[in-house]
Amino acid sequence: AQTVTQSQPEMSVQEAETVTLSCTYDTSESDYYLFWYKQPPSRQMILVIRQEAYKQQNATENRFSVNFQKAAKSFSLKISDSQLGDAAMYFCAYRSAETSGSRLTFGEGTQLTVNP
Amino acid sequence: KAGVTQTPRYLIKTRGQQVTLSCSPISGHRSVSWYQQTPGQGLQFLFEYFSETQRNKGNFPGRFSGRQFSNSRSEMNVSTLELGDSALYLCASSPGQEQAEQYFGPGTRLTVT
Numbered sequence: 001a002q003t004v005t006q007s008q009p010e011m012s013v014q015e016a017e018t019v020t021l022s023c024t025y026d027t028s029e030s031d032y033y034l035f036w037y038k039q040p041p042s043r044q045m046i047l048v049i050r051q052e053a054y055k056q057q058n059a060t061e062n063r064f065s066v067n068f069q070k071a072a073k074s075f076s077l078k079i080s081d082s083q084l085g086d087a088a089m090y091f092c093a094y095r096s097a098e099t100s101g102s103r104l105t106f107g108e109g110t111q112l113t114v115n116p
Numbered sequence: 117k118a119g120v121t122q123t124p125r126y127l128i129k130t131r132g133q134q135v136t137l138s139c140s141p142i143s144g145h146r147s148v149s150w151y152q153q154t155p156g157q158g159l160q161f162l163f164e165y166f167s168e169t170q171r172n173k174g175n176f177p178g179r180f181s182g183r184q185f186s187n188s189r190s191e192m193n194v195s196t197l198e199l200g201d202s203a204l205y206l207c208a209s210s211p212g213q214e215q216a217e218q219y220f221g222p223g224t225r226l227t228v229t
Contacts, residue, residue: 037220043204045220091159101172102147102210102218106159 002027002094006107013082014115020067021077021110023092031097034068035104036077040088048090051075053097079112087114118143120209120221128227134195137224141188141209147171148190149218150182153204162205165190166212194226202228 003026013019025034036048051059051068058066063083067076079086092107121140129135141148149172150162161174165184182192188209194201204225208218 043223045206045208047217047219050217101164101166102149102208102212102216103161103164103172103174104149104151104159104208104218105161106151108158 002029002032002096002105004092004094004105004107006090006092006110008110009108010111010113012113012115013079015082015084017082018078018080019082019112021079021090021092021112023075023077023107025073025075025092025094025107027073027094027096029096029098033095033097034066034075035093035095036064036066036075037091037093037106038086038088039091039109045091049077082114084114084116087112120207120219122205122207122221122224124224125222126225126227128229129197131197131199131228133197134193135197135226136191136193137205137207137226139190139192139207139209139221141190141207142219145209145211145219146188147210147212147216148184148188149208149210150190150192151206151208152176153206153223154200154202159206162192197228199228202226 032053034051038046063080089109093104147166149164164172184190204223206223208220210216210218
């Protein structure tokens with residue numbers, strides 16, 4: 001079974017600064033997907049960024065980028081130029097590409113506070 | 117396209133009762149997954165339905181069941197409610213292909229008293 005671990009329950013950052021959220025995972029599979037989801041106070045889960053394990057290039061989406069280290073099983077999220085609207089709970093998630101289905105395994109989450 | 121909708125948004129039930137939650141996926145999506153979110157256990161996968169068939173199932177007791185209709189709408193049912201079933205229940209839809217993204221609904225907040 002796969003597991004996802006987020007070791008930072010809470011993080012804070014000053015507006016316009018950069019913050020990095022950590023995520024590690026454990027799997028015996030070689031083909032999978034990794035995701036970062038954002039859950040603001042409204043509780044609506046929003047996909048921030050995704051990474052395919054077979055791609056060596058790190059994914060980027062505007063101010064969001066990841067540092068994917070497959071050998072180390074590490075998948076961190078960097079948020080640049082932080083904005084007040086980035087304040088939310090962030091979840092790292094794993095999905096197998098070797099078994100059928102869309103099942104996501106989530107980490108415990110990191111609560112991000114953005115200070116003005 | 118309209119997003120994923122879940123009804124009802126809030127629900128209060130008494131221990132021992134049963135409850136049915138509904139999820140309408142994005143038009144054209146054939147896969148619906150259900151997750152339970154609690155402060156203690158975090159986000160846990162319940163089950164996934166694809167083209168009216170259960171494709172995956174998490175580690176939940178048999179009191180938790182689901183189904184999917186021909187229009188891809190899905191329902192989940194919890195029988196003999198326990199206090200520990202109080203949670204936010206999220207559903208997510210996707211087209212069903214391997215690489216497809218999942219889109220989440222706003223959730224149903226269930227409180228069991």
